[in-house]
Amino acid sequence: MASDSWAQAVDEQEAAAESVGLDLKQDNFRNNSLNDKAAQSLLNKLIRSNLVNTTNQVEVLQRDPTSPLYSVKSFEELRLKPQLLQGVYAMGFNRPSKIQETALPMMLAEPPQNLIAQSQSGTGKTAAFVLAMLSHVDPENKWPQCLCVSPTYELALQTGKVIEQMGKFYPEVQLVYAIRGNKLERGTKLQEQIVIGTPGTVLDWCQKLKFIDPRKIKVFVLDEADVMIATQGHQDQSIRIQRMLPKTCQMLLFSATFEDTVWNFAKRIVPDPNIIKLKREEETLDTIKQYYVICNSKEEKFQALCNIYGAITIAQAMIFCHTRKTAGWLAGELSREGHQVALLSGEMQVEQRAAVIERFRDGKEKVLVTTNVCARGIDVEQVSVVINFDLPVDKDGNPDNETYLHRIGRTGRFGKRGLAINMVDSRFSMNILNHIEEHFSKFIKIKQMTF
Numbered sequence: 001m002a003s004d005s006w007a008q009a010v011d012e013q014e015a016a017a018e019s020v021g022l023d024l025k026q027d028n029f030r031n032n033s034l035n036d037k038a039a040q041s042l043l044n045k046l047i048r049s050n051l052v053n054t055t056n057q058v059e060v061l062q063r064d065p066t067s068p069l070y071s072v073k074s075f076e077e078l079r080l081k082p083q084l085l086q087g088v089y090a091m092g093f094n095r096p097s098k099i100q101e102t103a104l105p106m107m108l109a110e111p112p113q114n115l116i117a118q119s120q121s122g123t124g125k126t127a128a129f130v131l132a133m134l135s136h137v138d139p140e141n142k143w144p145q146c147l148c149v150s151p152t153y154e155l156a157l158q159t160g161k162v163i164e165q166m167g168k169f170y171p172e173v174q175l176v177y178a179i180r181g182n183k184l185e186r187g188t189k190l191q192e193q194i195v196i197g198t199p200g201t202v203l204d205w206c207q208k209l210k211f212i213d214p215r216k217i218k219v220f221v222l223d224e225a226d227v228m229i230a231t232q233g234h235q236d237q238s239i240r241i242q243r244m245l246p247k248t249c250q251m252l253l254f255s256a257t258f259e260d261t262v263w264n265f266a267k268r269i270v271p272d273p274n275i276i277k278l279k280r281e282e283e284t285l286d287t288i289k290q291y292y293v294i295c296n297s298k299e300e301k302f303q304a305l306c307n308i309y310g311a312i313t314i315a316q317a318m319i320f321c322h323t324r325k326t327a328g329w330l331a332g333e334l335s336r337e338g339h340q341v342a343l344l345s346g347e348m349q350v351e352q353r354a355a356v357i358e359r360f361r362d363g364k365e366k367v368l369v370t371t372n373v374c375a376r377g378i379d380v381e382q383v384s385v386v387i388n389f390d391l392p393v394d395k396d397g398n399p400d401n402e403t404y405l406h407r408i409g410r411t412g413r414f415g416k417r418g419l420a421i422n423m424v425d426s427r428f429s430m431n432i433l434n435h436i437e438e439h440f441s442k443f444i445k446i447k448q449m450t451f
């Protein structure tokens with residue numbers, strides 16, 4: 001793009017932001033409840049503005065040095081195999097993002113180097129480590145060489161799809177899913193070079209069932225690495241897998257968030273790592289606008305949701321609840337009001353969960369009511385609104401800043417604009433919101449309301 005059209009694109013962008021009227025919007029949210037008509041029309045405008053000028057937005061951000069999508073390099077300069085370059089372009093990627101541009105040379109260096117990398121949600125981490133895995137495979141060798149572990153079934157499936165798409169022009173490289181439900185015959189020796197799965201099944205396949213020879217693994221990826229090492233069960237399994245791998249195996253840890261203690265632990269388990277770390281104030285994306293609304297009860301929150309339902313379904317929305325019970329109740333109530341919503345929570349059968357995500361991805365349902373099971377990694381481009389029906393708290397009731405970031409990161413994918421609405425219904429949730437606000441300092445733009 002010539003520099004004139006550049007400047008024009010920036011201007012257009014600013015004008016679009018202004019036309020949405022952020023200051024005005026904040027006041028509306030502060031002073032009125034969500035059934036206010038002005039708030040609703042504002043929401044409409046914001047959501048519509050999400051859906052236009054996306055290409056411009058990405059191009060602009062990819063040339064702004066302060067943006068996580070910024071890059072000076074092209075994919076050609078990243079020394080990718082021609083088949084992979086073809087795959088990348090077929091997916092419509094024009095330029096790498098900052099994390100892709102920075103991490104790929106480290107991941108592709110010889111001898112292999114370990115990496116712990118943090119980059120904001122939706123900035124292309126998955127594509128980065130998928131390209132690294134595909135690049136390292138020796139297609140002549142018909143055994144697993146790369147192991148990628150994800151915290152949930154849905155995420156493993158989604159990452160697998162990215163591997164399939166990127167490797168479309170590299171058919172010699174095959175992939176297998178180590179997930180619940182994929183039952184292989186005893187004695188199977190896998191021929192696929194890449195294994196993607198959840199930690200329990202991957203561990204079984206390496207240890208008990210011996211479908212994989214872990215000593216032949218060259219690349220080990222932990223996606224959503226912080227949750228993989230912070231959650232007790234996942235941590236045990238991941239570490240047991242890691243112990244079976246050869247010392248020379250490259251370890252790649254990726255996430256949008258790394259709490260300090262987790263970061264220190266990661267550095268202890270990964271020998272001599274390269275590190276890409278964000279400053280706290282860089283963790284949130286400015287493209288996601290965040291608000292809160294005050295309601296007095298669960299029922300009022302529900303009413304508020306009904307009031308904005310028309311607006312949020314212009315594109316797609318994800319609504320997060322703290323428990324499966326609330327998610328079930330909310331989905332039921334919304335359906336009773338005649339709204340078509342999807343429900344996904346942890347107790348559902350994995351196949352059923354996969355089908356729900358698939359329908360949502362295809363736009364068959366516009367609203368997904370869910371729990372933290374969907375907070376991380378799920379990539380549905382059209383999600384322009386995230387609603388925290390309940391604010392995220394950990395098992396002790398403390399603010400869960402990391403989950404907050406992952407939840408709101410389901411919108412604003414790769415340069416798109418997004419909207420996050422937090423529902424506050426008590427002093428307790430107001431406190432949680434304030435803590436989250438403090439934790440990320442400047443990023444939540446609303447002021448505390450008198451309660």
Ligand SMILES: Nc1ncnc2c1ncn2[C@@H]1O[C@H](COP(=O)(O)OP(=O)(O)OP(=O)(O)O)[C@@H](O)[C@H]1O
Binds near residue numbers: 093096097100255377
């Ligand atoms: N270089 C690129 N150009 C254009 N689109 C891209 C590029 N890289 C990734 N994308 C797209 O951006 C979206 C987000 O990418 P991805 O899922 O890899 O992000 P992520 O950083 O792994 O997110 P999360 O933190 O939520 O796991 C995807 O739809 C992906 O196809």
